[in-house]
Structure formats: C-alpha cells, structure tokens
Amino acid sequence: MQGTALVIVIALVVGAFLLGAYASGSLSRPRRRPPWTSRPPLQRRHTPPDLTDVGQQFHAVMAASFQKQRLLSLREYRAFKTIEELVISGGRGCRVFAQANLGEILRSPDPNAYRSINSKRVDILVVDRGGWPVLAVEYQGNGHYQGVAAARDAIKKEALRKAGVGYVEVSATDTDAQVRTRVRDALGWHDTPATGGQDSRSGPHAPAMH
Numbered sequence: 001m002q003g004t005a006l007v008i009v010i011a012l013v014v015g016a017f018l019l020g021a022y023a024s025g026s027l028s029r030p031r032r033r034p035p036w037t038s039r040p041p042l043q044r045r046h047t048p049p050d051l052t053d054v055g056q057q058f059h060a061v062m063a064a065s066f067q068k069q070r071l072l073s074l075r076e077y078r079a080f081k082t083i084e085e086l087v088i089s090g091g092r093g094c095r096v097f098a099q100a101n102l103g104e105i106l107r108s109p110d111p112n113a114y115r116s117i118n119s120k121r122v123d124i125l126v127v128d129r130g131g132w133p134v135l136a137v138e139y140q141g142n143g144h145y146q147g148v149a150a151a152r153d154a155i156k157k158e159a160l161r162k163a164g165v166g167y168v169e170v171s172a173t174d175t176d177a178q179v180r181t182r183v184r185d186a187l188g189w190h191d192t193p194a195t196g197g198q199d200s201r202s203g204p205h206a207p208a209m210h
Contacts, residue, residue, distance in 0.1 A: 093129030
C-alpha cells in the first residue's frame with residue numbers, strides 16, 4: 001500500500017508540473033503548417049558547365065543568342081585602310097590583317113609564357129609574302145590606357161620584340177600621312193613615298209626592324 005501511495009504521489013507531482021509548464025507557455029503544442037501552404041522547393045546547386053567538353057560547348061551555344069559586332073571601330077578601320085594601301089603600294093607582296101591573335105603568330109617553349117600571350121591580340125598585323133609576321137600596329141584610341149591596358153601592351157610588345165616582329169603605335173590624333181610615315185619607318189621602307197608608290201625591292205622578308 002505504501003508503494004502504491006508513493007507512485008500516486010509522484011504521478012500527481014509530475015502531472016502538476018507539466019500542467020503548470022503548459023499553462024505558462026514553456027511547453028506548447030507543435031504548430032501545424034496551414035494546409036494551404038507548401039514547403040519551399042529545395043534549392044539545387046548550380047553546377048557550371050565543363051567547357052572543355054565539346055558537347056557542353058554545343059549545348060551552351062544552342063541555348064544562347066548571338067549578335068555580330070564590329071571587328072574594328074570606324075577610326076581603327078580608317079587606320080587599317082591607310083596601312084593596307086601603303087603596304088600594297090610597296091610592291092613587296094606583303095598583306096595586312098586585323099585583330100590577329102598572338103597565339104597564332106608566336107610560339108614559345110615555355111608554356112606559362114605562351115599562355116600569357118595566347119589570348120592577346122594586335123590591332124593590325126603586316127605579314128610578308130611568305131606569311132611571316134613582320135610588324136604589329138597598335139591603335140591607341142582616346143582613353144586607351146585605362147586599367148591594365150598599358151601592362152597588356154607591354155607584354156605584347158616584349159613578346160613581339162623577342163620574336164623579331166616589329167611594333168609601332170598609332171594614335172587617334174595621327175593624320176593619315178603620319179600613320180603612313182610611322183608604319184613605313186617601322187618597316188624600313190624609307191624609299192617608299194608617303195602617299196604610296198611602287199618599290200622595286202623584293203624578297204621573302206621585309207627589311208629587319210629594330
């Protein structure tokens with residue numbers, strides 16, 4: 001009987017404690033989510049495509065839109081035409097290209113050095129009759145030297161110098177005559193008139209540039 005009484009007393013004490021805690025808010029009923037709400041969808045982690053895979057490259061291209069853009073600005077194209085006319089009139093079989101990739105015209109046994117220039121471009125490139133690059137022309141427009149542009153140009157200039165390719169800069173303030181003079185001097189075509197004209201010299205390479 002004493003054991004039974006003790007159990008009854010403990011039960012009453014525990015019950016009174018729980019009732020007090022519930023009344024004070026220490027214990028509360030679990031809140032049920034209203035039936036008209038739903039759980040938020042699981043957020044999926046976005047995995048960037050592996051663009052070393054040509055299949056994923058193709059998928060990215062198929063899913064995107066493209067628009068054409070100018071290869072050269074109007075002022076750059078004017079300088080290009082001026083240089084092109086000078087080079088053609090020189091009579092050496094040279095040709096002019098725009099936006100040439102350095103990775104296509106230079107090579108290096110050092111992979112790190114090559115990667116440093118691989119994606120860089122020169123605005124205008126003169127090649128000889130054998131297809132060898134002989135002169136890179138950089139067009140410096142208004143506000144060209146912003147950010148790291150000067151450092152990028154220094155990298156290009158040094159790589160071209162080591163490969164024996166000439167380098168010259170023309171600016172937005174240069175007249176057509178000044179552009180012709182700069183390019184002609186860089187090529188070493190001192191006997192070519194500033195307005196063009198035939199040059200009797202020929203050979204697989206243009207004169208060496210320093």
